[in-house]
Amino acid sequence: KAVEPTACDLLQTRLDIWADLNAITLLIYLIGIILLSLLAGLVPAVLLSHYHPLDVVKGTFRRKTKAVYLRALYVVQSGLTVAMLTCTLYLSAQIYRILREPLGYTYGHVLDYPAMTVGSSEKIRLFRDEARKKPFVKNVCLTAGTPVNRGNNNTTQLYDSNGIPQNVSFQVFRTDSVFLDIFHIQVFDDRKLPRKWGNMYFSESTFDSLQLDYARTAELRNEYGRQYAVGGRYADIKFGSILLPQSPTMISVEHPDKVRPWNVLVETIEGDQAAYKRELDALFSEVVEGIPFESKWYADEMTEVYKDLLHMRTTIVAFTCAALLISLLGLTAMSIYFISQRKRDMAIRKVFGSSAGMERARLLRFSLLSLLAGMLLAVPLAWFGVRQIDGILHYSPMAMWGVFGVAFLLVALISLGSVCLISWGAVRENPVNHIKTE
Known part of the structure; x- marks a missing residue:
């Protein structure tokens, strides 16, 4: 009875020993004890009788x-x-x-808000602007996908070094530049291309899987003739659970006002995290006018994966x-x-x-x-x-x-x-x- 709450949590079910105690269960207990006792005495009894x-x-x-x-x-x-x-x-x-296991990225105190439940990009941007005014807020990021929720999958055929199309399954994160700062992702050789809609950065495994020399690769081409300008590369990151198959990733850094966010990430400083969350939740609820939502710390989301x-x-x-x-x-x-x-x-x-x-x-x-x-x-x-x-x-x-x-x-x-x-x-x-x- 003393460990009943722990057992309920472990077995993910409801147990009530006293409520389930009746004549049938008592009979089962007694039969079990008798059988165990007979079994325990069987070996010595056989030895002594012979x-x-x-x-x-x-x-x-x-x-x-x-x-x-x-x-x-x-x-x-x-x-x-x-x-x-x-x-x-x-x-x-x-x-x-x-x-x-190293994830290829790190993070601090990051609070995740589900932007897709709101339905208004203007409200999300208003929340971003108001959250930035809080003294305990370091960064606010609008992003379509995070490493823990794996972003969006884009499987396409890209030409390798021999001009042969190869299937490549990308996990794509469309986000603003703050994304790189929040997750401490270092872009090697940022080419800072003058693109109106932003830059595309590819993980190192992209070039390895296609046997391409990054220094000589200005763009990636697929079988339909679409070109992906290579704005830079970064070390591979783990997305979702590391027990799942991992593939190349692409981070498309766009202008903050052009991102259609799925998530709003708010990074806070060290301090009273519970108080910070309450204040940010109150602000978010006010901005989205009472629409139900659930915010979670990124670390808790990582724990839920496992x-x-x-x-x-x-x-x-x-x-x-x-x-x-x-x-x-x-x-x-x-x-x-x-x-x-x-x-x-x-x-x-x-x-x-x-x-x-x-x-x-x-x-x-x-x-x-x-x-x-x-x-x-x-x-x-x-x-x-x-x-x-x-x-x-x-x-x-x-x-x-x-x-x-x-x-x-x-x-x-x-x-x-x-x-x-x-x-x-x-x-x-x-x-x-x-x-x-x-």
Whole structure:
């Protein structure tokens, strides 16, 4: 019940434990508990029901349960835990890389207003002029498209260096010159062409895809004879999600009064961003005369692009933490059982001169060897899980061995630490307490 709000958010649904609690759900819970209990008791029950009295008298059965079954359980449990933790850490590392992938542009505090909902270019320009008067406003840009909403697609055939037409899919941004300043896009070799309607700047991949030498390319021609004068070039920028296929981009810088904007971008200075947004929203609402709108910070729009990815990470991390807790509790329980079985052996060795430190080292060696064996099981499982993650993300894979090592170290530290703590009292007990019962 305590985690119900978090579960609702993760699963994107409405949960109400108390409201859904009825005779049927209670019966399902009870049946589930009974089945789990029977399953958990099945293995030891089968082992005990097949023992031979002579094995018990000779101690063979005790040695078998200690040496074979316990180690097998320990190996499987630790191997599954390491593999599961590896996949979670790998996914988190990949998402970290995705969110910090260089975009080819940067931005500060940029507020995005949807100009298309207003229906009047005069009102948008009035808002631009009034917003510029605010002391906290650095820039105001009118643009048809932003990198996050991918602008407009224009697929055409352009002639390459050999005069052969090639399909080129452009993402086009028709905007004013402030666009370059807000997103800190540097135009290399701005030719400043004397064009009435503005200049066209192309990303570097445009010339690479057509095998054209930029220095010798004054214009691009398509199959219909249309010419695109090259006003300059800039480094490639990422548009939309970087997980989507990327293609060349074109920025058509036009006179501010000639742009038919889809968006109004307002860049503010450092300060009380919430207050700035309220004041700009009030101004926009006044100018557009109460037409409903929704303004968003550009950073929040970028986060929304990866909303599903972030939600998947949060969900997997949450379930992994729960499973990891259960798994580590299982490792601790097996450590307690293992140490309790070894008390008689420790007592006999201590009578013949063994010390508490030597006994603790024996226990740790058993756990460490079991963990190393579990690592052999974890490698193929982790590799399979990582490949599945790469298939979902479609992002450049990274070596999994770093996160695998971290996962193994975490499980080893917790497992060996629990053995150390649990054995602290056992290795110091008086050996007479265990030998006198034999």
